[in-house]
Amino acid sequence: MSESLRQTPLTALNAELGGKMVGFAGYEMPVQFPLGVMKEHLHTRARAGLFDVSHMGQVIVRHADGYSGAAAAMETLVPVNLLGLGDKRQRYGFFTNDAGGIMDDLMIAHRGDEMFVVVNAACKADDIAHMRAGLEGCEIEEITDRALLALQGPAAEAVLEPIAPGCDIMKFMDVGLFSSDYGVLWISRSGYTGEDGYEISVHATHAEALARALLAHDDVEPIGLGARDSLRLEAGLCLYGNDIDIATSPVEAALTWAIQKVRRTGGERAGGFPGAARILHELDNGATRKRVGLRPDGRAPMREGTELFAEAEGGEAIGHITSGAFGPTIQGPMSMGYVSIDMAASGTRIFGEVRGKRHPVQVADMPFTPATFKR
Amino acid sequence: MKFTEEHEWLREEDGVIVVGITEHASEQLGDIVFVELPEVGTEVTKDDEIIVIESVKAASDILAPIDGVIVEVNEALADEPSKVNEDAIGDGWFFKIKASDPSQMDDYMDEAAYQTFIA
Numbered sequence: 299m300s301e302s303l304r305q306t307p308l309t310a311l312n313a314e315l316g317g318k319m320v321g322f323a324g325y326e327m328p329v330q331f332p333l334g335v336m337k338e339h340l341h342t343r344a345r346a347g348l349f350d351v352s353h354m355g356q357v358i359v360r361h362a363d364g365y366s367g368a369a370a371a372m373e374t375l376v377p378v379n380l381l382g383l384g385d386k387r388q389r390y391g392f393f394t395n396d397a398g399g400i401m402d403d404l405m406i407a408h409r410g411d412e413m414f415v416v417v418n419a420a421c422k423a424d425d426i427a428h429m430r431a432g433l434e435g436c437e438i439e440e441i442t443d444r445a446l447l448a449l450q451g452p453a454a455e456a457v458l459e460p461i462a463p464g465c466d467i468m469k470f471m472d473v474g475l476f477s478s479d480y481g482v483l484w485i486s487r488s489g490y491t492g493e494d495g496y497e498i499s500v501h502a503t504h505a506e507a508l509a510r511a512l513l514a515h516d517d518v519e520p521i522g523l524g525a526r527d528s529l530r531l532e533a534g535l536c537l538y539g540n541d542i543d544i545a546t547s548p549v550e551a552a553l554t555w556a557i558q559k560v561r562r563t564g565g566e567r568a569g570g571f572p573g574a575a576r577i578l579h580e581l582d583n584g585a586t587r588k589r590v591g592l593r594p595d596g597r598a599p600m601r602e603g604t605e606l607f608a609e610a611e612g613g614e615a616i617g618h619i620t621s622g623a624f625g626p627t628i629q630g631p632m633s634m635g636y637v638s639i640d641m642a643a644s645g646t647r648i649f650g651e652v653r654g655k656r657h658p659v660q661v662a663d664m665p666f667t668p669a670t671f672k673r
Numbered sequence: 674m675k676f677t678e679e680h681e682w683l684r685e686e687d688g689v690i691v692v693g694i695t696e697h698a699s700e701q702l703g704d705i706v707f708v709e710l711p712e713v714g715t716e717v718t719k720d721d722e723i724i725v726i727e728s729v730k731a732a733s734d735i736l737a738p739i740d741g742v743i744v745e746v747n748e749a750l751a752d753e754p755s756k757v758n759e760d761a762i763g764d765g766w767f768f769k770i771k772a773s774d775p776s777q778m779d780d781y782m783d784e785a786a787y788q789t790f791i792a
Contacts, residue, residue, distance in 0.1 A: 330703065334703060334704055334729075335703055335704055335729040335730065336703075336704035336706075336729055337704075524703070524729060524730060528729065596707075597706060597707040597727075597751075597754070598707045598709065598725075598727055599706065599707065599727050599732075601731075601732065623729065624706035624707070624727065624729055626704075626729070631706075631707075653725065
């Protein structure tokens, strides 16, 4: 393992549990545990999986006017209704650039008097610099002394409730601070697997003890990045850097659901975020390509980079795949990618070129597995 | 039984060579979800890419370890590719080849040498 990789408060435990450690976004992270990717995936959907996501960036944004001040400032960087976000609620969003591309996707929480933000590991340095430069009147504090765990799956509530009493009544995208034997836990009822579950921020000094307490439960297994990827893909969720990046707009990426009406043309606070001209135009008139779900025929996965064609032979590519894998729950291959808008309707039959041969693939609705969030 | 540096095993059986991948290789690949086998009757040359294995992690090529003609493939892998993980040197075999020059086998490792190779 390279000396330059950073560790999380759980790196030693991950290794002790038999995690196969790899470098990911500059951190030493477990790609899988002895259970293996397939079983880890299925276990998470059947019971509960524990993920170390401490590599992600945790940031608090403070303003003299409290949350509303931070929200008003943040609305200049994201096309999301943050002033309308309720207390102890969280919302998905993305930083856009002047060209209307996506700089990163993130979670934004209303914590009463301040804002809490979780960003991707690979983007966090840029995101923090972007917030420091762009959020007028705000204090940006990167939280570096806390781990972040995700407990995902149908057993998550029953496992966490004894540790954080009251977390059972939280609904999807609720956030709260809970006193526990492991210090104050910052809990959100969310995750990135399509399952019900929680993300738990815990002080580094208590992180390993909390992880061990959760893992002591019969229903909980440690889960690596491999299964995290197949779980999020089955759930139809984007991986930044693969499925969305600075070259994709939120409309192309089919993330328009995250741009509330109040930020759109005719809304009370329409625009006012980087790239608004393009994004509002595309919201009104459509984009020329769109992110779609794809189900290849047969069993062979069509992976990232696979070119897509309208016909079995000849013609120019009409798009490409940005993520592709075998879905353990759906027991078949699944992909997502971008296709020209005339090919984007669910049920459209197109072709993916794998190792020089074109194979049929169907545009399909996402998620590939139904989400089980507690609404 | 002989072993290649590409983590294939070769076993002579009734005048043909049965070929698969080693347990070590199947562990490294992770859960295998798809195996694209060559067609029976295909004439292959040593180091041709003749099989594609898709695991939960990635696609990998398997090379022909020896010159010859493919005389049988393990059709069961089409529906149950996980047999490669469960029984790599048994039910998880890939194909049988009629070797045109069986002496090519002599270059490969025996089990002890292979164990040292992967240690």
